[in-house]
Amino acid sequence: MANKHVNAVVIGAGAGGGVVAKELATGGLTVVLFERGRWHTFDEHGDDELTSQRTFPLKCGYGPDNERNWRMAPDGKDGWKKVFPNEWSYGNNAACVGSGTVSYGAMAWRFQPEDFHLKTKYGAVPGSTLDDWPVSYYELEPYYEKAEYELGVAGDPTNDPYVPPRKNPYPMPGFSFNSEGIILEKAAKRLGLHPFPIPMLRNSVPYHGRPACIRMRTCVGFACPVGAKAGTQNTVIPVALKTGNCELRINSMVSEIIIDDKGRAKGIKYFDPDNKLREQTSDLVVVSASASETARLLLNSKSKLFPNGAGNNNGWIGRNIQDHAYTGAYGLFEEKVYDDVGPGACIALNDFNHRFADIIGGGVLCNEFIRMPYQFTSIRPSGSRMWGKDHKDFQKQYFKRHIAVHGPVQEMPVFDKKVEVDPLVKDFWGIPVARISGLRHDNDIKVAHFLADKAEKWLKEAGATRTWQAVPGKVSTPSQHQAGTCRMGNDPKTSVTNRFGQLHEIDNIFIADGSLHVNNGGYNPALTILALGYWVGGHITENWKATKMK
Amino acid sequence: MLISFNTACKNKISKWRYLNEEEIGLLDAIVEQIIPTDDFPGGKWANVSNFIDKQLDTYYRKHQLAYREGLAAFEKTVIQMKGKKFEELPFAEQTSLLEKMEAEEFSGNYWKDHSPANFFDMVRQHSLQGYYGSPGHGGNREYISYRMLGLDYPNVIGQNRYNDLSWRKYNPKSPENGK
Numbered sequence: 001m002a003n004k005h006v007n008a009v010v011i012g013a014g015a016g017g018g019v020v021a022k023e024l025a026t027g028g029l030t031v032v033l034f035e036r037g038r039w040h041t042f043d044e045h046g047d048d049e050l051t052s053q054r055t056f057p058l059k060c061g062y063g064p065d066n067e068r069n070w071r072m073a074p075d076g077k078d079g080w081k082k083v084f085p086n087e088w089s090y091g092n093n094a095a096c097v098g099s100g101t102v103s104y105g106a107m108a109w110r111f112q113p114e115d116f117h118l119k120t121k122y123g124a125v126p127g128s129t130l131d132d133w134p135v136s137y138y139e140l141e142p143y144y145e146k147a148e149y150e151l152g153v154a155g156d157p158t159n160d161p162y163v164p165p166r167k168n169p170y171p172m173p174g175f176s177f178n179s180e181g182i183i184l185e186k187a188a189k190r191l192g193l194h195p196f197p198i199p200m201l202r203n204s205v206p207y208h209g210r211p212a213c214i215r216m217r218t219c220v221g222f223a224c225p226v227g228a229k230a231g232t233q234n235t236v237i238p239v240a241l242k243t244g245n246c247e248l249r250i251n252s253m254v255s256e257i258i259i260d261d262k263g264r265a266k267g268i269k270y271f272d273p274d275n276k277l278r279e280q281t282s283d284l285v286v287v288s289a290s291a292s293e294t295a296r297l298l299l300n301s302k303s304k305l306f307p308n309g310a311g312n313n314n315g316w317i318g319r320n321i322q323d324h325a326y327t328g329a330y331g332l333f334e335e336k337v338y339d340d341v342g343p344g345a346c347i348a349l350n351d352f353n354h355r356f357a358d359i360i361g362g363g364v365l366c367n368e369f370i371r372m373p374y375q376f377t378s379i380r381p382s383g384s385r386m387w388g389k390d391h392k393d394f395q396k397q398y399f400k401r402h403i404a405v406h407g408p409v410q411e412m413p414v415f416d417k418k419v420e421v422d423p424l425v426k427d428f429w430g431i432p433v434a435r436i437s438g439l440r441h442d443n444d445i446k447v448a449h450f451l452a453d454k455a456e457k458w459l460k461e462a463g464a465t466r467t468w469q470a471v472p473g474k475v476s477t478p479s480q481h482q483a484g485t486c487r488m489g490n491d492p493k494t495s496v497t498n499r500f501g502q503l504h505e506i507d508n509i510f511i512a513d514g515s516l517h518v519n520n521g522g523y524n525p526a527l528t529i530l531a532l533g534y535w536v537g538g539h540i541t542e543n544w545k546a547t548k549m550k
Numbered sequence: 551m552l553i554s555f556n557t558a559c560k561n562k563i564s565k566w567r568y569l570n571e572e573e574i575g576l577l578d579a580i581v582e583q584i585i586p587t588d589d590f591p592g593g594k595w596a597n598v599s600n601f602i603d604k605q606l607d608t609y610y611r612k613h614q615l616a617y618r619e620g621l622a623a624f625e626k627t628v629i630q631m632k633g634k635k636f637e638e639l640p641f642a643e644q645t646s647l648l649e650k651m652e653a654e655e656f657s658g659n660y661w662k663d664h665s666p667a668n669f670f671d672m673v674r675q676h677s678l679q680g681y682y683g684s685p686g687h688g689g690n691r692e693y694i695s696y697r698m699l700g701l702d703y704p705n706v707i708g709q710n711r712y713n714d715l716s717w718r719k720y721n722p723k724s725p726e727n728g729k
Binding site: 046047048049050057058059217340372373374376377386387388389391392395396399 | 585586588645648674677678679686696699701
């Protein structure tokens with residue numbers, strides 16, 4: 001039986017798609033929200049480190065599965081190799097209702113005002129497609145606030161002189177520091193820096209019917225057992241469903257956007273839970289499947305007017321994929337610094353963003369989420385023996401006596417760092433798979449060294465008896481912070497969508513995920529993706545009332 | 551039902567899923583090197599070989615041949631070099647052999663698709679997973695690694711979500727926990 005025509009199809013029930021579905025459904029549009037994964041709960045996965053979304057040697061607990069999903073990645077010898085979701089070179093995020101927002105660490109950063117006009121601030125950067133965003137921080141500010149209030153953010157910027165300007169306070173008070181945080185706070189103050197609690201999409205007090213955080217050790221990489229962590233699956237998606245306007249179709253893999261002969265989208269094709277190919281027609285399509293999968297879907301949607309993929313006549317879809325060049329340092333201590341108060345990450349410094357003339361961008365520095373026992377087996381100074389007595393002694397001595405400080409370096413967009421579809425390899429459903437390649441810009445490595453130095457100094461001041469840096473190289477596998485493949489811009493020649501996430505070339509297809517980011521900030525991107533969801537969704541709803549997108 | 555039960559008993563169905571008794575014996579000696587016993591038990595007591603065998607029948611099916619061929623090549627190499635099986639050698643001698651394997655200082659006669667160093671690193675990583683991962687996967691007997699690290703569990707009061715717990719205190723001298 002054919003599916004009933006709806007106003008909007010939203011593809012991907014993660015951060016962006018969850019918010020857009022809610023905005024559209026509450027705005028009166030009929031919506032089908034497609035998700036290739038399904039619902040997950042804490043009880044299904046427990047606190048099993050080996051199948052978490054953080055360390056996943058056995059599988060990625062929160063999707064996608066290895067049986068039906070794979071990609072191609074450079075094999076280091078000018079060829080390609082097949083990689084699976086639980087291998088680092090796949091670059092996985094997640095695939096379930098809520099997607100990354102189920103198992104993320106839930107840092108709730110706003111980008112800095114400067115992040116929206118980097119090119120104006122720093123000038124053109126050779127080897128980079130760096131540009132200004134077509135939307136300013138101040139235009140986006142109300143949408144950041146909406147995300148903070150509807151999902152729930154706990155934060156306290158009192159001691160942060162570099163906090164992005166905000167009209168209203170956070171809806172919940174900030175979190176207290178754990179013992180690492182207390183040690184690091186004192187050290188930062190002695191260095192003349194400005195430590196403050198990391199804003200979190202996590203309840204510090206009961207909020208919107210969900211309880212306060214119980215400080216689990218297993219937070220990042222896991223679902224929350226009490227629902228204190230806000231994801232779209234326990235906030236906006238239930239609101240969307242409650243309107244009666246939105247149907248959530250899980251275990252449904254969208255394979256193609258159908259483009260008619262006039263060059264407009266008329267719906268999508270998807271594989272239903274029984275792997276049967278079906279169609280869903282709609283007045284408009286919103287793609288929010290993550291920077292890699294959004295690009296893959298558009299590139300796979302070939303038609304007469306768009307032989308290179310939907311909206312890709314300028315060849316920019318899939319280009320400029322970014323992530324974060326995570327950098328930092330480890331410190332070993334004589335005394336115990338571990339108090340088992342989760343999620344671990346709690347203290348931040350905004351001192352190293354946009355404040356140094358010879359450093360383009362920068363990034364926030366935070367203490368790291370709790371390193372679980374297996375994860376800790378790989379944390380060693382270089383040259384250490386990774387097994388035997390040395391291994392076991394180090395585990396016993398330092399598991400509770402080490403601190404990790406790191407931060408996401410804002411990457412420069414590079415045109416040849418890209419997502420393509422493989423010409424030969426197909427997934428379980430027969431859909432051409434994504435392949436991701438390209439190297440980081442030299443500037444990313446320069447900034448990574450700069451930030452790692454700051455992290456190491458901070459740890460030394462905190463009393464670490466031994467420290468070492470962990471600086472990334474140019475090889476990158478954009479995963480949970482992937483962004484930039486369908487960037488917004490005013491110039492249709494050098495961007496994919498306009499300032500409202502609407503494809504320049506097809507006016508009834510919108511993007512609402514990290515793909516839109518012109519650059520990815522020196523921060524975890526979830527709150528910006530949520531804010532853009534409200535921005536794009538709000539724009540669609542307003543226009544719908546006036547024009548019905550006809 | 552009864553007939554098949556009797557047949558099963560007679561045929562001595564292995565308790566292992568993919569590896570055989572001899573392979574387990576060798577693997578036990580290797581995992582005990584990777585996580586040796588000190589004041590806390592090592593990889594063998596913690597059922598790390600059981601973890602690996604279980605994964606070879608589930609998540610790590612793709613590594614089945616690597617184990618079969620790697621363990622065989624390792625055994626032959628050791629016999630060629632020392633005239634004895636690996637598990638019969640003194641502990642310190644075993645350690646130095648594994649150091650040679652890690653440093654690719656093995657002769658290549660018996661090694662086809664996998665280099666000795668790659669094989670060692672795979673076993674090393676899987677052993678650490680077995681020792682530190684959830685007991686539900688077949689290793690980390692009685693959450694021994696968590697106790698070693700001083701990690702309390704259940705990890706939230708009133709939220710006992712750990713499985714497969716027997717709360718016997720580990721006593722290295724008890725016959726049950728013998729080496």
